[in-house]
Amino acid sequence: MQTGVNTPHAVPEVVVETRNLTKIYRDFWGRQKVRALKALDLTIYKGEIFGLLGPNGSGKTTTMKLLLGLLFPTEGQAIVLGKDATDVSKNERIGYLPEETYLYRFLTGEETLDFFGRLFNMPAAVRRQRTAELLELVGLTGARRRQVREYSKGMARRLGLAQALINDPDLILLDEPTTGLDPIGTRAMKDLILRLKDQGKTIIMCSHLLADVQDVCDRIGILYQGELKELGRVDALLKVRDVTEIRFSGGDGALVDDVKQVIERRNGKIHFIGNPTTTLEELFLQIIRESEAHPGRRVRGGISGDGR
């Protein structure tokens, strides 16, 4: 059995449960338009990071909205934190970052957080403190007095994240959390997600970016055209059981030949030998790290060497 909890002895607490959850979008006349989600059965446990993966239009956002009560299921039911998904009171313990940042453009960053804090009935002093903390966390302290209309997409996204955390939620739903963020922001977002997990929170995120999901999720479900195609632990799903990878450094061509011979002698089949490439994300982050360590260094090449 796959559980997302670190305490194997206790029965894990169920946070979200869907049964036969189905959504058909209809047009004004009630005619069927799109079957966006087909009979989803899903159980998500306390403390895990669950990733919904799938191409655009596969029903990820629809699932999220059903869990939040923004949509009503055509069939089936979703139970969230022990309550029906349409029950407003469950929202006390939920944080939600929508797919795009839907914030009031005429409020400032600070006013936005204060407003959402009020919706949780938080006392003024708590609101002030929480607002300051969260703005610091998402790096918007400097922009707190500016209206959201002036924010860049990434800034708005970070403010969206801050508002999702205003109530210190137990369950956090993130719809494409990394879209609109630069690689540093993406990394920070992933780190934050992992930190939230360490605080014992349950996170459901959806994404079409495989790397994001791979890096942070404990379990994933793969949706395709509204159907759940795969469900399981990330490490288990990705383990290629019949291939072994060796990485070493400090050897020369002769050592590589020796190794090759050993494998062939033992009837192993070699798929690839060469220098590994890093991911672009890692390269980018490394360059940023190095530039911060040695400010002023630039790449000098034929193209950028125009003297300016």
Next chain:
Amino acid sequence: MVVENPLPPFLIWFAGALAIWLGVVAAVSLVGFFLGWLAVALERGPREAVARNWQMICQAFQDFVRYISGSRISGLAYLAIKESIRRRVIAVFVVFLVLLMFAGWHIDPASREPAVLYLNFVLSATTYLMLLLALFIASFSLPTDIRNRTIHTVVTKPVRASEILLGRLSGFALVATVILIGMAIVSFFFVTLGLNHRHTLTAENLQSVTEGGGETGTLTGLTSSVFGHRHRVYVDVGGQGRVEVARGHYHSLRVVGSGPDARYEIGPPEGFLLARVPIYGKLEFRDRDGLDADKGLNVGDEWTYRGYIQGASPAALIWTFEGMSPRRFPEGLPLELTLGVFRTHKGNIEKPVLGSLAVRNPRTGLYVETEIFESREFAEVPEIKRLFVPRKIVNPPSVQIIQRKKNTPEGIVLSPPPEEVRPELTQKREFDLYEDLVDNGRLEVWIRCIEPGQYFGAAQPDLYIRARDGSFVINLLKACYGIWLVTIIVLAYGITASTFLSAPVAMVATIGVLVGGLFRDFVIKLALGQTYGGGPFESLYRLVTQENVMSELEPGLGTLLLKMADVIARGFLFAVASILPPLGQFGWANWVAHGFDIPWEHVLIRTLQTFAFAIPVIVAGYFFFKSREIAE
């Protein structure tokens, strides 16, 4: 001022209104429950539908009573205020100022009733602009949030639908209040400045008043003409000046110095802006045979507001007042009278018609005429005439015992009956209002027309005791409060419409409610079949075929179907009318413009009516909003 449908006393109104309200709310709830059930039943079966609807009702109760949070509502109200500022609602105020500027050029301060013109204008402008504002902000707010999906971030917080609606309502109400207060202040100064004028008076304008060949020492004369009128001025020997009323106002006069060097300083106009507190009596008519009649004559007007009595006959207009006591009116009764005059022989139209004012003891029948007055009712707008019945009536023009005659099934009944008539009562030359003429607090005031061939007409509110004057500023504030109440009603309807309609459609729907509300009385008449030419379908048929509205339609299947369709249409109209707010009755502009104090009782009734409409409408909005898929 014309009061066509006087309100009944509060408790009587309340009992009736409460019963109707409960009935309508129950009926609408039942229909709503049924429709809600039907919608769910089509998808999920009848039993599930009952369960779900019941659950929704319980939830609604909790969302309005148990979980509702002032903090959340104030947060949402704050958002609504911010939104209004972003939508630049302050522009309404600018439009108001521009309107006043134009009006300032066009309103003629030399007209007969400039105060009425000014006040009517500012209050109408305020009303229309406030309604426009309410319509706009209420119907665009939610749909914009839904379209921008900002609502997604809000409803995924523990916010109740009830709070979303009430938060908006209170936020917008606050914005409306601020703008309204601004408009009221500007209106007040606009009216005062617009009416302001100064006359001048110099020693050359004054002449001595002569009486019986000798000089009295009193000076009199006319002021300079400003805004098309002059005032007659009297200055007595002691140098005390008095300015006569003209065009509904007067001025203060200060005399500096004496003799030929005297200077006369005339102050700003006073008495334009009034809030009279009238005490009304009950009007009865006496016809030319001296018999009591419940209606006056109809002189062929289409408007049957005033009943008429014939001149130079026993006919009279009789108002009975209750609760008269020396404590209330120690000096006597200050009366104000508005008369309609109908002339059978036109002759000199400017020549006044004579009338008499008398008081009568309802028990003894003692009838004491106190005054003969002139009525110059040649203008379209009858002018208010001031009369006074003094406490001590000395040497009255006429004293008699008059018996009232009532036509009953048992024959003519006299009051007082012949055996109780005491002619000796008429022997005095001096009468005390309370000792001789008031009986148990009751007093009759009679108005008669003296001239043959002329008629006086009046309605009950045309004669009243002007007990005292309230504060004009408070009266203006009351009228603004009335506008505020209508604004709240429009906001409530607009917000509710916008929970299930797109912004422009919600706006049109709310305009529909507004117009329907203004013509609600007509819609009800139409629904009850009190109009000529049948119901909507029949009248349409008559319109198309150009059939006369009075003639009967030919019997036959067609006519039968037409009438049946009308019965259904009428039922529908009645249902619609009963959920329309009676906005036509909310306008208090006339009261303020004509200088009548708006009774607190009316203020209370309109306030209750506002709640009676706004609360159920918001609750309905709650159900619309709850049953809507926000993300669709």
